[in-house]
Amino acid sequence: MRLFRHELRSQLRLYGRSRELAFFTFALPLIMFFLLGSVYGNDRIKAEGNVRAADYLLAGMLGYGAIATGFAGLSIMLVIRRESGILKRVRATPLPAWAYVVALLCTTLIAFALEAVCMSAIGRIFFHTHVHNLFSLALALLLGAAAFTTLGLALTVLIKSAEGSSAVVNAIYLPVSFLSGAFFSPHSFPAALKAIANALPLVYVIRLVRDIAVHNQQIWDRPGDVAVIAAWGLAGAIIAARRFRWEPQEG
Amino acid sequence: MTPVISVRGLTKSYGDFEALKGIDFELCAGEVFGLLGPNGAGKTTTIEILEGYRRRDAGEVEVLGADPATAGLDWRGRIGVVLQSSAMYENLTVAEQLAQFAGYYEHPRPVDEVIGLIGLEEKRDTRARRLSGGQRRRLDLGLALVGDPELIFLDEPTTGFDPGARRRAWETIRSLSGLGKTILLTTHYLDEVEQLADRVAVLREGRIVASGTVQELVGGALATEIRYRRNGEFVVLETDEPTRVLHELTTAAIERGEELDGLEVRRPSLEEVYLSLTQAEPE
Structure with a gap:
């Protein structure tokens, strides 16, 4: 446990130091929320039960933040560390593998928690958003972000090089965010796109968050969504546990 | 131990x-x-x-x-x-x-x-x-x-x-x-x-x-070279017994009253030893 605490402190410091990463995965969702909120935050969305667009958007952007921080940020950072040989070097020390990985996941979740707080604050200050059921909401966000972190671990298995990591990751999580209705309501999307979105986890995270924050439900009212998200997270964890590599691609 | x-x-x-x-x-x-x-x-x-x-x-x-x-x-x-x-x-x-x-x-x-x-x-x-x-x-x-x-x-x-x-x-x-x-x-x-x-x-x-x-590698890997010049041409002798060969060579030269031009006894350089050890033998 001493090693874990030491590693968690170290990882938090490292996270704070990596500006590029912090911008793309942490600040960008906040900026996007501000911009989109300024464009249509005061509308009403008829197709979604005439809710205020800002409330609706906040839920979507929280989902987007979860995938950006948990999935995209974590996997890019890990691939860079793996390919530069840092992970290999850490493996030569007495630090247990679990302590390293769990510290990294906790760091990511803490960063996302901070982002969620900032996002809610922006919503409140600029767009007068209102969220219901904070406890359920926090649980839902934790579940979603945790699932994305294990999927982020699993994704590192597929990425071969540090150079390719942000290209591959962006090519996945940006379209997924779009399809899943993070930026605006997907009700007018063609059926084919909806079908694709329904095969992916983010749509369930966003729906769960919306049902809680906007439609005043509790997380336990939506066991189906919870199960789908948990299954994705579990699948990511299994792939990561079996296939995660500590060494760079070559030698 | x-x-x-x-x-x-x-x-x-x-x-x-x-x-x-x-x-x-x-x-x-x-x-x-x-x-x-x-x-x-x-x-x-x-x-x-x-x-x-x-x-x-x-x-x-x-x-x-x-x-x-x-x-x-x-x-x-x-x-x-x-x-x-x-x-x-x-x-x-x-x-x-x-x-x-x-x-x-x-x-x-x-x-x-x-x-x-x-x-x-x-x-x-x-x-x-x-x-x-x-x-x-x-x-x-x-x-x-x-x-x-x-x-x-x-x-x-x-x-x-x-x-x-x-x-x-x-x-x-x-x-x-x-x-x-x-x-x-x-x-x-x-x-x-x-x-x-x-x-x-x-x-x-x-x-x-x-x-x-x-020292053992350098000493054992390559023979010592003895060179000198005779009638303007280099003669190179490779030997594992440089003392004896050199002695015979110089004794004979003194008996003939000759000077051995450009006489040189060379130990192989580290570079040469390395190449001889790490590259496949020429034969």
């Missing part, structure tokens, strides 16, 4: 390629041992099997009394590893980096002491990304050293260095040896093992083709 490292009949293949074809060697405590060879000879494969990164196909390997393939975290606390390429967190300073790794060990060496050993006092609070290649390599050494290990693995610690940086790295490695550490080092520079290693094994195509002290 039980050896710190003992390797017997070690083999390893990658697909059809036999990287190691059965090698044997031992390291005693406090010794600096050089594994010398050209690229692709099997140096990194060997050292990474000993570090526990790679599985062997066959043979017996013992490092600090354990099999590296199954050794636990305590065992890892007793070794220090410098990989072939520098690996560190670019956004941490020298001192932070060392403190982070020090935290992984039971009894780390104090960070400032390590900084002194690697000679980076002036760069203590500089982030890794701003260090030069040689400074990074010394920080690499510091990271391997901060856990105060008994055994240190150095995989090509000075490849790509300018002469000044190599000398400084050598100084650091010597100071580690002075602390009583056992060191296994790979290199493709014969002058590096001459400077640092007590004993050497030369790897070629997955086999050890020569081993011993550097």
Whole structure:
């Protein structure tokens, strides 16, 4: 446990130091929320039960933040560390593998928690958003972000090089965010796109968050969504546990 | 005394390629041992099997009394590893980096002491990304050293260095040896093992083709050359008995009342010994 605490402190410091990463995965969702909120935050969305667009958007952007921080940020950072040989070097020390990985996941979740707080604050200050059921909401966000972190671990298995990591990751999580209705309501999307979105986890995270924050439900009212998200997270964890590599691609 | 490292009949293949074809060697405590060879000879494969990164196909390997393939975290606390390429967190300073790794060990060496050993006092609070290649390599050494290990693995610690940086790295490695550490080092520079290693094994195509002290290698590998000029043409004699041959040659010349022009007795240079050891024989 001493090693874990030491590693968690170290990882938090490292996270704070990596500006590029912090911008793309942490600040960008906040900026996007501000911009989109300024464009249509005061509308009403008829197709979604005439809710205020800002409330609706906040839920979507929280989902987007979860995938950006948990999935995209974590996997890019890990691939860079793996390919530069840092992970290999850490493996030569007495630090247990679990302590390293769990510290990294906790760091990511803490960063996302901070982002969620900032996002809610922006919503409140600029767009007068209102969220219901904070406890359920926090649980839902934790579940979603945790699932994305294990999927982020699993994704590192597929990425071969540090150079390719942000290209591959962006090519996945940006379209997924779009399809899943993070930026605006997907009700007018063609059926084919909806079908694709329904095969992916983010749509369930966003729906769960919306049902809680906007439609005043509790997380336990939506066991189906919870199960789908948990299954994705579990699948990511299994792939990561079996296939995660500590060494760079070559030698 | 039980050896710190003992390797017997070690083999390893990658697909059809036999990287190691059965090698044997031992390291005693406090010794600096050089594994010398050209690229692709099997140096990194060997050292990474000993570090526990790679599985062997066959043979017996013992490092600090354990099999590296199954050794636990305590065992890892007793070794220090410098990989072939520098690996560190670019956004941490020298001192932070060392403190982070020090935290992984039971009894780390104090960070400032390590900084002194690697000679980076002036760069203590500089982030890794701003260090030069040689400074990074010394920080690499510091990271391997901060856990105060008994055994240190150095995989090509000075490849790509300018002469000044190599000398400084050598100084650091010597100071580690002075602390009583056992060191296994790979290199493709014969002058590096001459400077640092007590004993050497030369790897070629997955086999050890020569081993011993550097003096033994240099002495035993190539015949001594005696040259002189006769009628404007060089005569070159290669011999394992230079004293006798030279004596006969000069006696005969004195009897004939001749001077042997440009008489020279040459020991093979390190470069020549290295090439003769590491390249396939011409025949």
